[in-house]
Amino acid sequence: QKEVEQDPGPLSVPEGAIVSLNCTYSNSAFQYFMWYRQYSRKGPELLMYTYSSGNKEDGRFTAQVDKSSKYISLFIRDSQPSDSATYLCAVDRGSTLGRLYFGRGTQLTVWP
Amino acid sequence: DAGVIQSPRHEVTEMGQEVTLRCKPISGHDYLFWYRQTMMRGLELLIYFNNNVPIDDSGMPEDRFSAKMPNASFSTLKIQPSEPRDSAVYFCASSFALARSNSGNTIYFGEGSWLTVV
Numbered sequence: 001q002k003e004v005e006q007d008p009g010p011l012s013v014p015e016g017a018i019v020s021l022n023c024t025y026s027n028s029a030f031q032y033f034m035w036y037r038q039y040s041r042k043g044p045e046l047l048m049y050t051y052s053s054g055n056k057e058d059g060r061f062t063a064q065v066d067k068s069s070k071y072i073s074l075f076i077r078d079s080q081p082s083d084s085a086t087y088l089c090a091v092d093r094g095s096t097l098g099r100l101y102f103g104r105g106t107q108l109t110v111w112p
Numbered sequence: 113d114a115g116v117i118q119s120p121r122h123e124v125t126e127m128g129q130e131v132t133l134r135c136k137p138i139s140g141h142d143y144l145f146w147y148r149q150t151m152m153r154g155l156e157l158l159i160y161f162n163n164n165v166p167i168d169d170s171g172m173p174e175d176r177f178s179a180k181m182p183n184a185s186f187s188t189l190k191i192q193p194s195e196p197r198d199s200a201v202y203f204c205a206s207s208f209a210l211a212r213s214n215s216g217n218t219i220y221f222g223e224g225s226w227l228t229v230v
Contacts, residue, residue, distance in 0.1 A: 041223075041224075041226075043223050044203075102155040102156075
């Protein structure tokens, strides 16, 4: 079993829709939860970062972590065509910087 | 800052040839990572360095792969001999170790080297 499972999609929504992206992870030792956004032919860039359980909001983006069910989510409100990208979740135990485990990524297209 | 710089951006090579990918991390960063991304397996960590020393190379697929970091501003990933199954996007990333906090740490990725082995 992979450390992180993520449905690769693709996901296609109209502009203005609410988007929900999800991942599950296997090891309860993970403490740091991240969402990276990757535009076509570019490297991933950090979008959201959450420590332990709870919600974190940044503009139109909300990251949610439920450690009891090992489930992490990213919500995008009022989605825009510029949000079209691949979204990767990542988890980290916190014991060693950089040992991130990534999901395969979900490809999102927001059409006008 | 120019960010993480990788070269070449694209490489097409024949099976059996040696491939060398290069990376310049962000100045001042003391962690450097090599990742490989494919459609089937997603993003996988191959190896990472701290202060130029390899810390974990358990993700290196086999002996055909090697990585070096001779100084703080340069790293190479070498594949010799290359095989078609090595075709992927190879990312270099770097980070600066900060004390763990709720604000977290950020790993910065380069734009990748797109490798095709025919």
